[in-house]
Each structure stands twice: as structure tokens, then as C-alpha cells.
Amino acid sequence: MELKQISQTFMENGKIDTVLKDISLHVEKGEFVSIIGPSGCGKSTLFHIIGGLVAPSHGEVWIDGKEVTGQKGLISYMPQTHALFPWRTIEENVILAQEVAGIPAKQSIAQAREWLAKVGLAGYEKAYPHVLSGGMQQRAAFLRALLSPQEFMCLDEPFAALDALTRMDMQRWLLSIWEQNKRSVLFVTHSIEEALFLSDRIYLLSDKPTTIIQEIEVPFPRPRREEVLSEPMFQTLKQKIYATMKRVHV
Template sequence: MSVLEITGLRKSFLQDAGRTEVLGGVDLVVGEGEFVSLLGPSGSGKSTLLSLIGGLEGPDAGELRIAGELAGSRPGPAAYMPQQAALLPWRTVQGNIELALRIAGREKAEARRLAEEGLQRLGLERYARAYPHVLSGGMQQRISFLRALLSPQPLMLLDEPFGALDALTRQEMQQWLLSLWEQDRRSVLFVTHSIEEALMLSDRILVLSTPPATIVRELQVPFPRPRSEKLWSEPRFGELKAELYAALRSEH
């Protein structure tokens, strides 16, 4: 069963030089419980695509369905984790999570219970009363991911969530995300600039062209789960990394 189905999606924006087409007819599918990554050159429309899926923008043409229902015209059909944690500084960690659940339609008492249980499950309960400014970047992203994970939507959109972290913290966060995803197996569409990250996390990798963007390459990742950092040293990992790098270079 497909959680996300996109057919012929097009989007353009009006700029000083006229109208610029960013997405030129994107077709993609994310299956139930599948982890799909999007790679593409800078400016290829990856974040625009997530905005359309999340209902923050409307498409010019094409069809977008989440769990079989038409989407793209209203916010809220997918849980969204942005590049920055985007936690409200005047709310505690638990307050941020509860607010997201309330917006998603949970009752106040249920939102509180789910937030408390989620923090305990991830071993983050000691941060429940903390405010975001006292947390490290990696810890803020953990809270942001938990907030998305607890949302009831069947699809999670992750927009370069580890891009601002240092290399060591980024690797730790990848392993942390994998361990949680293995338990939950939510459908994920993950935007990243890192080929290694895409190979480590994904079931499939899609490569976007330069604008007007289309999908120009699809790779089924062959490595079994669960995965660890040892994967980086395998010859096949290096071969696939080189193939994807060549595909991206050809789009510049």
C-alpha cells in the first residue's frame, strides 16, 4: 500500500525575471513503512516539494495523495521535521510537544499523557521542564523528532534535520533515528544533501534533477537492516556512493 502518491507535480514561482518553474513534473511513491530519501543539487526544489506535500503551498498541476486522499490544499496531512528544531522558546520541552499534539487534534489530557510517555520512552523525561535554549542542537533535534513521531499522520517529512549538526553528532543522530524508526516503521520522506546519510538510512533513494526538477534516478538500497557505521567500510557502499555522486554531478 502507498502512503504517498505524487503524479505530474509542477510548481513555479514569480520572480523578477518572470515565472520560474521549480518542479517540472515529479512522480514518486512512498510505500507503507518505507524510508525514502531525496537527493538533488542545491535549488532543485526538494524543500518546495515538501512544502507542497505538507499543504503549505499549492501545486500548479499534478496530483498528490496521502493515504489515498487528495492532499496539497490544506496543512497538516503529514508530520514535518524542519532543518532547525523550531521549538517555541517560551514553552518547555513537554509544552512544545503537547502543543503539536493539540494542533493535530488530540485532547488536552491525551496530549499531556502522550508527551510524558514519549519522553520516557526515549529517555528524555529529565528534559521535560527544560526550555529549548538550554539544550544542545542535537538534543533539540531529538525533541523535534519526537514531536513529529508522536503526531498521528501516516507520513513523516524530514527536511535535512541533521544538516546543522557537527559530523560526530550527526552520525550519532543517524543511529538514534534508525533505532527509533526500526521500532515504529512510519513512512518517511527524507531530504538530505549527504549521499552517505541517504545510503545509511534509506530503503530507496530518489535523485532530483536541476529545475524544472524531475526524478532522474532511483536506487533501491541493498543493505539489510538493522544497519551500523560498519556499513561505511563495505565496498558496495563505496560503489553506490560513487554512482550517486556521478548522478548528482551530471545534474549540475
């Protein structure tokens, strides 16, 4: 996926509000890329543009070498909240994207049950979302995105609402699942540590009008393990990113 010079303006109270300005970034096949930026800088708007829900004021969206600006149904998306339908069972929620794509139910359910076991949700296939913990709900929501026919995944702060310990568990879990199938991922987070732990590359965004202030190659090898969090190089890079963001957002 590639964004080419994306800009976005809105009219607010008769004035032009520039949210995004000349955003160019890319995610290669099988790559995990994170975006770090302040609240309100337009990260969700960027996802809406990628997903074809909002037309950019300027610029182009390319997926698999084709311009797809304004086209819907080409990405898999996971929002900040799990957004599971309370009237559908866990397996029915997980197969939703496949159902919309017209994949036969028997095939979809078989695949869903296989993956539910892999992500620690065996036995909850017929349960409803309200009986699951927050972390379990997020696993189900991620699995729904993972099993979508679309290769490219946008994850919009999927762990923001979780407590610190659950969030850490989910980061480790996401990394282990992602390393099994290497889907192309664009991941939004406020956490520098989370981005460094999960990503191949990181884009740092400014305040509005939002631009890319730095692109960072994450140097830690894969498969990546929790021990990397305590390495001196990890802590040094974390502090450098923090200093950059603090300097820009004063």
C-alpha cells in the first residue's frame, strides 16, 4: 500500500481546517508499519481515506500497484473498540468479513473454529461477546480482521482501551500471531514502546496540519521476543523518539 502526497482539508465555521498535508508513506508486502502521532492529528482520517470512506482533498491511494483512491472494500480494518455485534456469537462475528465477501458459511466457520483454537478462544465459539473479557473480545475482533479476504490490515489503536497488563499480553499475542502469517499491517498507536516492539518501520507525525516528521527503521531482528524491551538499544531509541515527539509537540 502506498499513499502519495495525501492532503485533507475540511470546512469548519466558515474556515478551512487543514488536517493532513502531503502525507506520503508505504507498507510493503508482509511488513508491519506503525504510526505515532498526537491525539487529533488525523490518524483515523488517514485510515478513512485508505479505506475509501473519505475522499482526500489531494493525493492518491495505491494498493497492489493500482490506484484505488475512493474505492471501498479493499482493506481489512480493526477499530479502537472491538465493535463485535452483541447479537452474533463469537464465530458469527469472526466470519463477518467472509460472509460479506460471499464465501460459503461452511468453509468460513471451519476456518474460524481452527483459528479460534489457535488464539485461545476454543470453547467460546457459540458464546456472545458480553461473556468475554476485554482482551478476549479484542482477540476475536483481530481474528475477524485477520480472516478478512483483504490482505492489507489497518489497526487503529486496538489496545488503547485495555489495562496495562492486558495490553502487554495482547502485544505479545499479536506479535506471535502476525509472525505466523505476515499480513501487511498499518498500525496506529500512542505508545512508543508498543510501536518499537511490534514494527519494522515507524512514521512519526506532527500536530495539525499533520506532516511526517521522521521515518524510523526498527533495527531489532525477528522473530522478536519480549527480552528486547530491556535491551539498552531499545531504551535509547525509545528516548530518542520521545525527545523528537516532545520537541515537535511543545
